[in-house]
Amino acid sequence: xxxxxxxxxxxxxxxxxxxxxxxxxxxxxxxxxxxxxxxxxxxxxxxxxxxxxxxxxxxxxxxxxxxxxxxxxxxxxxxxxxxxxxxxxxxxxxxxxxxxxxxxxxxxxxxxxxxxxxxxxxxxxxxxxxxxxxxxxxxxxxxxxxxxxxxxxxxxxxxxxxxxxxxxxxxxxxxxxxxxxxxxxxxxxxxxxxxxxxxxxxxxxxxxxxxxxxxxxxxxxxxxxxxxxxxxxxxxxxxxxxxxxxxxxxxxxxxxxxxxxxxxxxxxxxxxxxxxxxxxxxxxxxxxxxxxxxxxxxxxxxxxxxxxxxxxxxxxxxxxxxxxxxxxxxxxxxxxxxxxxxxxxxxxxxx
Ligand SMILES: Nc1ncnc2c1ncn2[C@@H]1O[C@H](COP(=O)(O)OP(=O)(O)O)[C@@H](O)[C@H]1O
Ligand SMILES: [Mg+2]
Numbered sequence: 001x002x003x004x005x006x007x008x009x010x011x012x013x014x015x016x017x018x019x020x021x022x023x024x025x026x027x028x029x030x031x032x033x034x035x036x037x038x039x040x041x042x043x044x045x046x047x048x049x050x051x052x053x054x055x056x057x058x059x060x061x062x063x064x065x066x067x068x069x070x071x072x073x074x075x076x077x078x079x080x081x082x083x084x085x086x087x088x089x090x091x092x093x094x095x096x097x098x099x100x101x102x103x104x105x106x107x108x109x110x111x112x113x114x115x116x117x118x119x120x121x122x123x124x125x126x127x128x129x130x131x132x133x134x135x136x137x138x139x140x141x142x143x144x145x146x147x148x149x150x151x152x153x154x155x156x157x158x159x160x161x162x163x164x165x166x167x168x169x170x171x172x173x174x175x176x177x178x179x180x181x182x183x184x185x186x187x188x189x190x191x192x193x194x195x196x197x198x199x200x201x202x203x204x205x206x207x208x209x210x211x212x213x214x215x216x217x218x219x220x221x222x223x224x225x226x227x228x229x230x231x232x233x234x235x236x237x238x239x240x241x242x243x244x245x246x247x248x249x250x251x252x253x254x255x256x257x258x259x260x261x262x263x264x265x266x267x268x269x270x271x272x273x274x275x276x277x278x279x280x281x282x283x284x285x286x287x288x289x290x291x292x293x294x295x296x297x298x299x300x301x302x303x304x305x306x307x308x309x310x311x312x313x314x315x316x317x318x319x320x321x322x323x324x325x326x327x328x329x330x331x332x333x334x335x336x337x338x339x340x341x342x343x344x345x346x347x348x349x350x351x
Contacts, residue, residue, distance in 0.1 A: 002029050002030070003070070004173060004207075006029070006067070008026075008027055009068060010023060012061070013062075017277055022045045022061075022276055024045075025066075026226075028231070033205060034222065035196075035207075036208070036223070037208045037209075037224070038050075038226055039211065039226070040225055041252075044228060044229065047177055050175040054091050071172070088119055088169050088171065089119040091174075092165075092171040092175070094179045102161065104150055108165075109129070109132050112128075112165050112168050113129065115168065116168060135167060136161075138194065163191065163194070170204065171204055174204055176208045176209065177209045179210075192215065195219075196219060217237060222240075223235065223241070231311075232285065233249045235307070243325075245312040245317045247291050247328070254267040254328060267331055267334055270288060270340035270343050271339025281297065282299050283301050283314070287337065288339040288340075289337060290336050290337050291320075293315075296315060301315050304317035
């Protein structure tokens with residue numbers, strides 16, 4: 001069963017000039033019990049996408065077009081009051097910064113109990129307290145610490161408290177935005193395992209946002225690679241990381257350490273994602289792409305369906321196998337892009 005169906009979604013931010021097209025024509029679905037990863041560099045629209053889904057965009061952010069169907073209801077069409085009913089209860093979010101999402105003036109227990117009592121009006125105090133203890137246990141926190149205030153917790157503990165809160169109402173969809181970046185690697189591993197276990201107990205679906213490719217490889221069934229507000233490539237985890245077609249995915253993968261090939265130098269993709277208030281005309285990645293041609297700079301790529309269940313937004317997806325994937329391991333390949341040439345000419349001072 002499809003839990004979430006996002007169709008041609010556009011989420012913009014008002015700015016002084018043209019709106020920033022933070023999410024621009026994004027479509028995907030999440031099935032019941034499925035984990036989907038969203039990866040991409042900073043500024044590509046990942047957090048905006050999650051905020052639009054749960055309905056917590058800031059005032060200057062708005063859905064410009066498209067739909068977000070949750071269990072068959074288009075959330076972009078319902079009233080504010082109705083929208084609030086979905087929050088925490090049906091869709092919850094583990095936010096990028098746990099400190100900002102926990103209220104400093106209430107104890108952790110008060111906050112979780114309040115969420116439970118708001119969304120499950122019949123629940124008695126004792127039962128709510130039991131849920132708090134149970135959730136604390138689950139995420140590896142001492143239930144006796146539930147009466148602490150957020151500032152009495154370390155960063156890692158706050159992150160765990162946030163996870164406890166996000167899972168307390170057994171939502172059908174959990175949005176986890178960089179859930180473990182504040183944690184060290186060992187704790188990150190424990191927490192991800194925990195989330196996975198809890199999740200399979202309550203059969204929820206999860207969207208995991210991260211810039212860390214290894215987190216997705218460990219926890220997700222499918223991956224969406226986002227670039228500059230759009231989907232560059234989407235498909236099963238093994239295929240996206242085993243045999244990607246989009247040059248951006250290929251580069252991104254090589255930019256992360258690989259335990260099997262620890263002798264390799266990490267690659268860096270020269271340049272930055274484009275300005276979203278004035279994105280380039282053709283493929284948004286063209287400037288940083290070693291395969292780019294004039295066609296890429298002028299024509300927006302459409303979806304190429306590769307294999308059973310993978311789509312790539314690259315004009316040359318069919319030709320990647322023939323050579324680019326092999327050449328992409330070589331840093332020289334990535335030195336031959338518009339962005340890399342620009343960087344060199346700035347460094348040489350001859351711009
Ligand atoms: N409140 C805002 N007002 C204007 N622009 C914003 C706002 N929040 C985010 N943006 C812009 O939207 C784009 C996507 O941001 P974000 O969704 O946070 O990306 P990510 O989570 O992938 O790092 C960025 O270019 C960012 O500058
Ligand atoms: Mg973000």
